[in-house]
Amino acid sequence: MKESDVVVIGGGPGGYVCAIRAGQLGLKTILVEKDQLGGICVATGCIPSKALISAAKLYDRAKGGAAIGIVADGLRVDLPALQRWKAGVVSTLQNGIATLCRGNKVEVIHGEAELVSQSQVRVRTGGSTEEIKTKNVVIATGSRPITLPGFEFDGKLVLSSTEALALEKVPESMLVIGGGYIGLEICGVYQKLGTKVIVVELTDQLLPGTETDLVRLVQRNLEKRGAKIYLKSKVASIEKDAKGSRVKARVSTPDGEVALEASTVLVSVGRGPSADGMDLSKLGIETDPKGYIITDEQMKTNLPGVYAIGDVRGQPLLAHKASKEGIVAAEVIAGKNNAADWKSVPWAIFTDPEIAGVGLTEAAATHVGIQVKKSRFSFAALGRALTAGEPEGFVRIVSDANNGLVLGVQIVGPEASDLISEAALAIEMGATVEDIALTIHPHPTLPEALMEAAEAAAGTPIHQVKL
Ligand SMILES: Cc1cc2nc3c(=O)[nH]c(=O)nc-3n(C[C@H](O)[C@H](O)[C@H](O)COP(=O)(O)OP(=O)(O)OC[C@H]3O[C@@H](n4cnc5c(N)ncnc54)[C@H](O)[C@@H]3O)c2cc1C
Numbered sequence: 001m002k003e004s005d006v007v008v009i010g011g012g013p014g015g016y017v018c019a020i021r022a023g024q025l026g027l028k029t030i031l032v033e034k035d036q037l038g039g040i041c042v043a044t045g046c047i048p049s050k051a052l053i054s055a056a057k058l059y060d061r062a063k064g065g066a067a068i069g070i071v072a073d074g075l076r077v078d079l080p081a082l083q084r085w086k087a088g089v090v091s092t093l094q095n096g097i098a099t100l101c102r103g104n105k106v107e108v109i110h111g112e113a114e115l116v117s118q119s120q121v122r123v124r125t126g127g128s129t130e131e132i133k134t135k136n137v138v139i140a141t142g143s144r145p146i147t148l149p150g151f152e153f154d155g156k157l158v159l160s161s162t163e164a165l166a167l168e169k170v171p172e173s174m175l176v177i178g179g180g181y182i183g184l185e186i187c188g189v190y191q192k193l194g195t196k197v198i199v200v201e202l203t204d205q206l207l208p209g210t211e212t213d214l215v216r217l218v219q220r221n222l223e224k225r226g227a228k229i230y231l232k233s234k235v236a237s238i239e240k241d242a243k244g245s246r247v248k249a250r251v252s253t254p255d256g257e258v259a260l261e262a263s264t265v266l267v268s269v270g271r272g273p274s275a276d277g278m279d280l281s282k283l284g285i286e287t288d289p290k291g292y293i294i295t296d297e298q299m300k301t302n303l304p305g306v307y308a309i310g311d312v313r314g315q316p317l318l319a320h321k322a323s324k325e326g327i328v329a330a331e332v333i334a335g336k337n338n339a340a341d342w343k344s345v346p347w348a349i350f351t352d353p354e355i356a357g358v359g360l361t362e363a364a365a366t367h368v369g370i371q372v373k374k375s376r377f378s379f380a381a382l383g384r385a386l387t388a389g390e391p392e393g394f395v396r397i398v399s400d401a402n403n404g405l406v407l408g409v410q411i412v413g414p415e416a417s418d419l420i421s422e423a424a425l426a427i428e429m430g431a432t433v434e435d436i437a438l439t440i441h442p443h444p445t446l447p448e449a450l451m452e453a454a455e456a457a458a459g460t461p462i463h464q465v466k467l
Pocket of ligand 1: 013036046114318
């Protein structure tokens with residue numbers, strides 16, 4: 001029987017990062033992946049979606065370029081070519097991960113792992129089975145889309161995000177069930193490429209859980225481009241036509257039932273834990289009511305020697321959170337005193353405009369009894385945003401009114417996903433608004449918006465009138 005210090009099950013951003021760190025620390029490490037190295041993130045999640053978003057944005061900007069003197073005659077979308085480019089990006093990253101594993105002495109086994117006990121993993125590879133004796137196991141098996149009865153994915157008309165990201169033809173129309181970030185990112189792509197978009201969302205706003213004033217701009221943009229959005233609404237049923245080329249849907253809305261039609265349906269109603277091959281209840285591994293594995297801050301489950309990281313461990317389902325947890329698990333296994341002690345996890349939604357946040361919102365800070373100060377700066381007043389032709393949105397800083405400590409930052413606007421890192425660093429380092437205000441930011445750049453919002457909070461605004 002093969003022996004190892006640690007077997008990592010699942011090669012996503014949680015698992016492969018964990019395996020690399022474990023290898024670096026001298027642990028004999030085996031990484032088992034049943035599908036593709038890089039996991040959902042690289043194959044069918046973060047990376048392909050962002051590749052399509054970048055391409056759609058480029059097309060959209062070129063199409064509207066005449067306003068700034070760029071005339072692109074004969075512009076068209078070659079979706080199969082775009083998909084080939086996207087696939088190239090994905091495989092470059094997957095190959096990179098394989099190289100990094102080799103370089104860090106991580107043995108990668110392509111097969112499906114079954115956790116037999118805390119010290120034994122069985123791997124099915126093709127027709128054969130291999131048993132591994134191990135001192136530690138890290139479960140990093142990720143998540144999968146939630147399916148709704150009556151709305152099962154068929155890969156042609158009724159799609160999950162995976163199929164929607166791989167279309168070879170721009171759909172005439174797309175009915176999106178669920179107005180969360182995955183649905184909105186994907187329909188935003190196809191809308192820019194010419195698809196008519198309809199979004200049906202159960203709650204009273206798109207991107208549930210995100211502050212309303214951040215979401216408003218995204219909704220306005222979708223609608224300006226012709227999207228029909230039904231809030232507090234539910235798709236009661238869908239029916240495919242005889243040719244299998246269109247779907248009819250009945251939607252209950254606050255104003256009564258509506259009949260809709262579309263050439264594709266994207267079902268994006270959330271994701272849940274994926275723990276195939278792990279008979280968690282038989283092994284006695286504790287999960288929460290939704291099935292996510294419960295761990296302590298060192299990623300240890302209740303079963304000694306078994307750790308869980310990433311999406312399978314629960315919210316927030318984000319690649320960078322999975323990777324950090326992977327590092328914690330590897331270092332704890334190697335005997336280091338690490339734990340999930342970060343102050344906050346930044347998040348980004350790649351809609352148009354982008355939304356990003358880190359730390360506490362005003363409501364959350366107030367809820368825990370902090371007296372907060374809010375300050376903001378609009379991109380409409382920022383040189384770089386105007387020169388980029390993206391003047392919509394703002395940066396908001398939530399700080400402690402008593403000592404200026406930065407508690408949270410929310411951004412809606414151009415490159416919000418990039419801008420949020422400075423805010424994350426500020427929170428992690430315990431910076432005050434004055435620290436950000438006193439830091440010289442290069443001009444003209446988008447991060448100046450954060451400096452301007454910080455100046456406003458510190459009582460020293462230059463490019464907005466002091467209230
Ligand atoms: C469309 C979409 C867009 C997204 N965009 C973003 C984004 O912009 N930013 C962001 O931070 N997050 C994004 N996410 C979420 C992100 O992809 C996940 O949070 C991240 O992939 C979680 O990493 P993980 O390692 O926990 O799991 P996964 O990436 O899901 O990897 C788990 C791996 O385990 C393997 N596996 C499962 N069971 C077994 C078994 N028994 N044996 C062997 N292997 C097994 C699977 O094949 C898979 O490769 C997006 C997700 C989707 C679907």
